[in-house]
Amino acid sequence: xxxxxxxxxxxxxxxxxxxxxxxxxxxxxxxxxxxxxxxxxxxxxxxxxxxxxxxxxxxxxxxxxxxxxxxxxxxxxxxxxxxxxxxxxxxxxxxxxxxxxxxxxxxxxxxxxxxxxxxxxxxxxxxxxxxxxxxxxxxxxxxxxxxxxxxxxxxxxxxxxxxxxxxxxxxxxxxxxxxxxxxxxxxxxxxxxxxxxxxxxxxxxxxxxxxxxxxxxxxxxxxxxxxxxxxxxxxxxxxxxxxxxxxxxxxxxxxxxxxxxxxxxxxxxxxxxxxxxxxxxxxxxxxxxxxxxxxxxxxxxxxxxxxxxxxxxxxxxxxxxxxxxxxxxxxxxxxxxxxxxxxxxxxxxxxxxxxxxxxxxxxxxxxxxxxxxxxxxxxxxxxxxxxxxxxxxxxxxxxxxxxxxxxxxxxxxxxxxxxxxxxxxxxxxxxxxxxxxxxxxxxxxxxxxxxxxxxxxxxxxxxxxxxxxxxxxxxxxxxxxxxxxxxxxxxxxxxxxxxxxxxxxxxxxxxxxxxxxxxxxxxxxxxxxxxxxxxxxxxxxxxxxxxxxxxxxxxxxxxxxxxxxxxxxxxxxxxxxxxxxxxxxxxxxxxxxxxxxxxxxxxxxxxxxxxxxxxxxxxxxxxxxxxxxxxxxxxxxxxxxxxxxxxxxxxxxxxxx
Amino acid sequence: xxxxxxxxxxxxxxxxxxxxxxxxxxxxxxxxxxxxxxxxxxxxxxxxxxxxxxxxxxxxxxxxxxxxxxxxxxxxxxxxxxxxxxxxxxxxxxxxxxxxxxxxxxxxxxxxxxxxxxxxxxxxxxxxxxxxxxxxxxxxxxxxxxxxxxxxxxxxxxxxxxxxxxxxxxxxxxxxxxxxxxxxxxxxxxxxxxxxxxxxxxxxxxxxxxxxxxxxxxxxxxxxxxxxxxxxxxxxxxxxxxxxxxxxxxxxxxxxxxxxxxxxxxx
Numbered sequence: 001x002x003x004x005x006x007x008x009x010x011x012x013x014x015x016x017x018x019x020x021x022x023x024x025x026x027x028x029x030x031x032x033x034x035x036x037x038x039x040x041x042x043x044x045x046x047x048x049x050x051x052x053x054x055x056x057x058x059x060x061x062x063x064x065x066x067x068x069x070x071x072x073x074x075x076x077x078x079x080x081x082x083x084x085x086x087x088x089x090x091x092x093x094x095x096x097x098x099x100x101x102x103x104x105x106x107x108x109x110x111x112x113x114x115x116x117x118x119x120x121x122x123x124x125x126x127x128x129x130x131x132x133x134x135x136x137x138x139x140x141x142x143x144x145x146x147x148x149x150x151x152x153x154x155x156x157x158x159x160x161x162x163x164x165x166x167x168x169x170x171x172x173x174x175x176x177x178x179x180x181x182x183x184x185x186x187x188x189x190x191x192x193x194x195x196x197x198x199x200x201x202x203x204x205x206x207x208x209x210x211x212x213x214x215x216x217x218x219x220x221x222x223x224x225x226x227x228x229x230x231x232x233x234x235x236x237x238x239x240x241x242x243x244x245x246x247x248x249x250x251x252x253x254x255x256x257x258x259x260x261x262x263x264x265x266x267x268x269x270x271x272x273x274x275x276x277x278x279x280x281x282x283x284x285x286x287x288x289x290x291x292x293x294x295x296x297x298x299x300x301x302x303x304x305x306x307x308x309x310x311x312x313x314x315x316x317x318x319x320x321x322x323x324x325x326x327x328x329x330x331x332x333x334x335x336x337x338x339x340x341x342x343x344x345x346x347x348x349x350x351x352x353x354x355x356x357x358x359x360x361x362x363x364x365x366x367x368x369x370x371x372x373x374x375x376x377x378x379x380x381x382x383x384x385x386x387x388x389x390x391x392x393x394x395x396x397x398x399x400x401x402x403x404x405x406x407x408x409x410x411x412x413x414x415x416x417x418x419x420x421x422x423x424x425x426x427x428x429x430x431x432x433x434x435x436x437x438x439x440x441x442x443x444x445x446x447x448x449x450x451x452x453x454x455x456x457x458x459x460x461x462x463x464x465x466x467x468x469x470x471x472x473x474x475x476x477x478x479x480x481x482x483x484x485x486x487x488x489x490x491x492x493x494x495x496x497x498x499x500x501x502x503x504x505x506x507x508x509x510x511x512x513x514x515x516x517x518x519x520x521x522x523x524x525x526x527x528x529x530x531x532x533x534x535x536x537x538x539x540x541x542x543x544x545x546x547x548x549x550x551x552x553x554x555x556x557x558x559x560x561x562x563x564x565x566x567x568x569x570x571x572x573x574x575x576x577x578x579x580x581x582x583x584x585x586x587x588x589x590x591x592x593x594x595x596x597x598x599x600x601x602x603x604x605x606x607x608x609x610x611x612x613x614x615x616x617x618x619x620x621x622x623x624x625x626x627x628x629x630x631x632x633x634x635x636x637x638x639x640x641x642x643x644x645x646x647x648x649x650x651x652x653x654x655x656x657x
Numbered sequence: 658x659x660x661x662x663x664x665x666x667x668x669x670x671x672x673x674x675x676x677x678x679x680x681x682x683x684x685x686x687x688x689x690x691x692x693x694x695x696x697x698x699x700x701x702x703x704x705x706x707x708x709x710x711x712x713x714x715x716x717x718x719x720x721x722x723x724x725x726x727x728x729x730x731x732x733x734x735x736x737x738x739x740x741x742x743x744x745x746x747x748x749x750x751x752x753x754x755x756x757x758x759x760x761x762x763x764x765x766x767x768x769x770x771x772x773x774x775x776x777x778x779x780x781x782x783x784x785x786x787x788x789x790x791x792x793x794x795x796x797x798x799x800x801x802x803x804x805x806x807x808x809x810x811x812x813x814x815x816x817x818x819x820x821x822x823x824x825x826x827x828x829x830x831x832x833x834x835x836x837x838x839x840x841x842x843x844x845x846x847x848x849x850x851x852x853x854x855x856x857x858x859x860x861x862x863x864x865x866x867x868x869x870x871x872x873x874x875x876x877x878x879x880x881x882x883x884x885x886x887x888x889x890x891x892x893x894x895x896x897x898x899x900x901x902x903x904x905x906x907x908x909x910x911x912x913x914x915x916x917x918x919x920x921x922x923x924x
Contacts, residue, residue, distance in 0.1 A: 016909070018685055019712040021719055021744025024905050053743045055685045056708065094687030098678075098740075101688075101771035109766060 007032035010066045014049075018056030027052070038067075042075045046082030050090050060084075130207075130228035133214065136184060138165050141223060150207065150230045152199035164226060167197045169204070176209075183211055184221060194231070206232045248318040250295055251302030256377075259317035259325055264373040266329065273333060275326040276362040276380035277305075277340065280392040282322035289353055296350045298322070301357065304343045312336070324359075325380070333365050337395045360387040361395035412450070413460045420470060425449040425457070427477055428636035432497055432609075435623040435630060442495030442529065443642065444631055445478035458501040471504035476517045481639050483523040489646050496523070497631075499531040499557045499578070499611075506536035511546045531555035531578055537568050548573045555609065561597045569604045576607040576628070583610075583618035584625050591625065598626035676821060676871035677739035677768045683711035686742045688771065696869060703861030710915040713898040714817045714848055715744055717918045720902055721814065721846035722749045724891070724920060730812040730844060732758040732805050734835075736789040737818030740768045741775040746814065747782035757781065758804040762795055764788045789815070790826045792834030810842040810923075817916065819849040819884075820873045828876075832884045841923050845888055848918040850875040854897060855913060862915075881917055888921030895919040 011028045014020065020027050030052060034045045049055075049063065060083055064076055124131055130147025132140050143159035151167045153159060165173055172195050179191045190212035196204045207228050214223040246258035254262070266272050279301065286294035298318070305324055309316035315327040328336060344357040362383030364376055371379075379398045387396035419425055429443040446454035447461075447470070461467035478496055485493035504510060518525055530547055534556040537544050544554050555576035559565055569577065584594040598608045610622050613630040622630060637645070678693035679700065685708075689697075701707050722733065731754060735746045738761035747759035759782040761772055772784035785798040799805045813835050822828050836845070852859040852875045859875050866873040876884075881895050893900060897911035901918040 012905075015905075016709075019715040019743055021715070021749060053685070056712075057685070059685075091687040097774060098688040098690075098767070098771060101740075101767050101774055104773070105766035105770035108770065 003035045004028075004032060006066065006070060007035055010035075010063065013062035013066050014054045014059055017058040017062055018054050020052050020054055022052070035070075038071060038079070039075060042078040043082035046079045046084075047086045049083055050086035055087060055090070128229075130230070132159065132164055132226045132228070134164050134224045134226060135222075136224070138163050138180075140164055147228055150199075150205060150228055151197060152201050152203070152205075167199070169196045169198055172196070180211060180224060183213055183224070186221075189213075197228070205230060248302075251299055251318050253302050253306065253324070254315065254317035256317065256319040256325075259315065259319055259327070260373045260377060262315050262317075263327055263376060266327070267367065267371060267373060267376065268369045270329045271366045273328045273331040273336070273366065274364040274376055274380045275328070275336065275340065276319075276364075276377075276384045277324040277326065277359040278361075278384050278388060279322040279324075279344075280358045280360055280388075285355060289351070293350050293353065297348065297355060297357075300348055300350070301344065304346070305340070308339060308343045312339075319377075323384075325377075331365075333363055333397070337361055337363070341393060358393040360384055360390075360392065362387055362398065363395060364398045412452075416449075416460055416466055419449060420466060425470070426638065427474060427481070428638055429481075429494070429642050430631055430636035431494070431634050432629055432631050433619070433633050435619060435627055440494060441629055442497050443482075444497040444499060444636075445474060445481075446499075446636055447474065448636065454499070462501060462503060467501045467503045468507060471501055471507075472513055474498065475500075475513060476520070479517040479521040479523045479528065482527060483521040485643070485646065486523065486527060488643075492646060493527070494642070494646075495527050495529060497529045497531065497555075499555075500533060502533040502535055505533040505543060506539065506541040507543075510543050511550065514547065514552060515550065525551045526553070529553050529555060529575070531557040531576075534558040534565060534568070534577070537572055538564055544572045544574060557611075566600060566604075569601065569606050574606055576609045577601055578609040578611050578631075580611050583613065583621040585621060586624060594625045602626070673870055675765055675767065676866075676869070677763070677765055680711055680817065681740050681742045683708050684715060684742050686740075688740050688742065696865070699865045700862060703865050704855070704858040704915060706855075706858075706913045706915065709909060709913070710898070711817075713909060713914055714916055714918075715742075716904075717848055717898050717901055717916075718746070718814070718816045718846070719744055719749050720904065721816065721918075721920050722746055722812065723753065724902065725812040725844045725846065726750055726753045726757070728844065728922075729842075730810055731756060732809065733760070733812040733814060734795075734799055734805060735759060735761045736795070736813065736815045736835075737821070738763050738768070738772065738784070739765075739818070740771045745775070747776075747779065751781065755781075759783075760785060760799050760802055760804050762787055762789050762799070789818070790822055790831055792831055792838070796835070796838045807838055808840065810844070811839040812844045812846065813839065814846040816846055816848045819847065820875055821871050823872070823874055829883055829886065833886065836887050836923055839923060843923040844891075845885070845921045845923070847881070847884070847920070848898065848916050849881065850915055851877060851881070851917045853877055853917070854911075854915055859915065876917075878917060881919065885919065885921045888923055891920040891922060 007028050010031045011024060014031070015024070015027065022030070030048065034048055038045050049059070054063075060080060064080070067076060067079075124142075124144050127144060127146055130144065130150045132143040132147050134140050140159045140162050143156040145156045148154060148156050148158055151159075165177070168176055176193070176195070179193065182188050183191055190210060192211075193209045195207060195209055197207050199205055208231055210227040210229075212225050213221045214225055216222050246255060247253065248255045263272070263274065282294065282297075285297055301324065302316075302318060305316045305326065308314070309326060312328055312331075314329075314331075317325045319325045326336075326340070340361065341358060344359055348355045348357055362380045362385070364380045364383065367376055367379070383396045383398040386399075387394040390396065416425075426448045428446050428448045430446055431443055432441045433439070434441050447457040448454070449457050452460065458467060458471075461470050475498060478498060482493065482496035500510075507513075514528075514530065517523070518528065530552055532544050532547075532554060535558065537556055544556070547554050553575045554573075555578055556565075556568070556572075556574050557578045559577035559579045560581075561579070565577075581594075584591045601608045607628040608626065609629040609631070610627050611631045613619050613622060613632045616633065619630050619633055674690075674692040674696040678689040679697045681687075682689040682694055682697045683700075697707075704710070725733075733746050733750060738746070746761070747757070750757040750759060761776075761782070761784040763769055763772065763784065764786060769784055769786045776782050776784060781804065783802050783804060785795070785802060787795045787798050789795055796807075800807065805811060819828065822831065832845070850859060850862065850873060863873050863875065878895050893902070895917050896919070897914035898916050898918045899909045899914055900911050901920070
C-alpha cells in the first residue's frame, strides 16, 4: 500500500478514537510525515501522536492495526513504548496543571472568604443594628456590641451563650417562638415584628425585630440571624411630636386645640365652668421690659395656674399670647375667681423687676349640654372683653343677651372695610353754632354709615384698624371740599372743623398729613380747626403743640373737666375744649359747678364747646352756663346740600322756633 | 423562591465531580479527579457512546468556529467554556486569524483557575467568572474585558452546555438577552443533549446527573427551535452533531450522537 493511502486509513481510524483539533487534511499530512519518519525514528512518531492528541483509549490499538501490515514489530514496539511514555508525561503535565489550578482556585476562594468574612465582621461590628446569630435552641453564638448596648450589656461577648429569649418580654416569648419556628420550617423566609425587650436593668426598650435563617454550603439551615433595631428614641420622638402638637412650647401647658378637645369631651356630661383669663397690662411688660421678661412672666403665671389646677382637679391651658383658660367641674365661680387672683397676686420678680399681676376673667358657667366647644370659647372670650372694659382685675359672667348685641356690633365692624371700599361711608357736615351770636361758626366734617353716629363709626373703625386710613381720607376729602367752598363763596364759606379719633390724634404722621392736605387742596390754614382727642394730649403727645406752631387752631375733644385736663390747658396752646356732657339744667345742683368749670376754662383763655346738643332748650341751658358753641342743633348735611344752602343765601342762622 | 442567606461564600470541594472535568475525561484529557472519573463511568454505563459524543461535540465546536470565521466573525463569547481541553476556541480561531478575540465564560472555580493558567500571556483571550444564565452580568463583564466590541458581530457559543440550564431559569429569555446584546450578523453556535435521539440512554444520563452539581435537562428539537427566535438557522438547521456541515465522508452514526447542533445568524 502506498504511504498516502496508509496515512488516510490511519487518519480515519484515529479520528474515530479521539478528537484531534485539526482538519482532516492537516491530520493526514501529519500522519504521512510520521509514516516517512517511522522506520528511523519510531519514538518521535509516538510522541507526535500524543501531541496531536490521538490519545483515546483505542488510539494506540487502531494505530498498530493499521501499521502492522507495513512495518516490523520492533519498530511498532518502540513506537508503542514511546507513546506510553509520552502519555504518562502528558498525564503528569495535565495533573500538574489541574493541581495548580486547584491551588489557585482554593487560594482565591479563601481570599474571597477572608475578605467576605472581614466584610461581614465589619458590618457586624459597626452596624447600628443589634445583630445576634443564635442556634436553634436560641443561644447566642455571636452577638455584636450594638445589640449589647440595646439590652444594656457591656459588649457583644457578654451575650455569648446567653439565651436571646431572656430579653423578650415574658408575654411575647410564646408568640415569638412560634414565629422563629415558622422561619426555621421554611413557611416564611423571615419575620419582622415590633416588640418590647426587657433590658438587663429591667427597663423596657422598644425594638423592631427582623429574623431570618443562616444556611450552610448545602443550603441546610443552621442558625437564626436576629436583627434588632432600637426604636425607643423614635417612640420618644413620636410622643414628643404628639406633645408638641397638643402643648404650648413656652409654658408646657395644653394649647388651645388640646383644651378645646377637653372641653368637647366634658361639656355634654359634666357641669363645667370655663374661665378665660387675660393678663392685665401684659403688653406693658412686653413692650417695657422686653419679650424675654414677658416670656419669663408667662412661665411663672403658667406654673401658678398649673398648681391651682392640680389642687382643683381642673384643666389649664395657654390659649393665646397672654391668655389662659381653666376648665373646672361643679365649681363655685366666685371662690375660684378669687383663688385665681390670689395665685397671680403673689409678688412676682422677674429680672429684678417687681411685677404686679392680675387678670381679667371671662366666665361661662354651666352652659347647656348642647353648646359646642367653639361656641363656649367664643362666649368666654366675649365675657373676658366685657371684664376688661370694666378695668383691671375684673371678672364678668357671660350674659347671652348682652352677647347678642355685641355680636351685632362685631358683625358691623367686620363689614366696615368692605363698606368703606364701596363708598358706603359718607362724609357729612354738621353746623357749629355760636351760642352768643347764633351764627354758624363753621361745619364739622363727620362720618355717616348706616345708622351710626360719627363717634360710633370712629369707635368701630378703631376696633378694625381702619380708623387711621379713614381718618386720613376724611381729612383730605373734607379739606378739598372746604377749599371748593372757599373758592366759590369766599368769606361766606364755613370754616372746617375736624374731630379726630384717638389713634389719629397721636399719629406721628398727623402734622405731615394736615400740611399735605392743606397744600394739595389750597385750603388756607386759618380755615381749618382740628380737634384732637384729649387722651392723646394727656398721654404727652405733642401733636397739639406742633399743629399750633404750624398756625392751625386746635381744640381738645372729650373734655370731662378733670384736674389733669385743666392742667393740660395751662400747658398746651388750644383754642377750645369740647365736651359731650348732658346739658346742665339750671335747677340742677350741678349747674353751678358747670358754670364754675366753664369759667375756669375761660380763665385759661380757652373756649368751651359742646357736642351732641340736639334741642334749642339744651342749647339755651348751655348758653346760660357760659358755653360758647354747640354742635348738633341741625342735622348734618351732605356736601351738595351744604353747597345748595350756601348758594341760596348767605343766610342768617335759623331762628329758634 | 427562598433566598439563601449567604454571608460566607461556599468553599471549594474538589471531591464533588464537575461536568467540565467529566467532559475532559471523556475527551481523553487528564484534567480530572477520581470523583469525576467515577461519575464518568456511570455516565458511560448509561450512554456507552459518550466518548464519541464528546468527540463529536468538540469537533462541532471547531467547525462552528471556523464557519463563523469564514463569515467574518473575529470575536467570540464562549459561554460555559469549562476547563480548557483540546482544541479551545482561541486556538482554533487564532490559527485562522491571530487577531481574533475570545472571551470565555465559566462559573466553576477550578475551570476558571485552569483557564487563567492556559491563557497567561494571551492578550486576545480571557476568562470571566460569571454565571452564563445571568446575561446582564456576563455582558457587563465581557464589555469590561475590552475584548468584545458589541458594535460589531459576535460569535456567541454555547456548545454542550445549555442542557445544564433548567427550564425555570427561562432559557429563551437567556438566549434572547445575548441576542439583543449583539448586532445583526452575529452568530449563535449551539449544541445540547436531546431525548429525541436514544431516549432510553438519555433518561439514564439524566438520572446519573440528577444528583450531581450539574443536573441535565435535555430538550426536544421544537424546544431548541424556540431558542433560536430572532435567528436564521444556518444549513442544515438543527441536526445531530455529525450531520452539521460534516468535514469528511465517513460519518459517525447520527442516531447515537445524543446531541443536537445548530448555528443561527442574528436577523
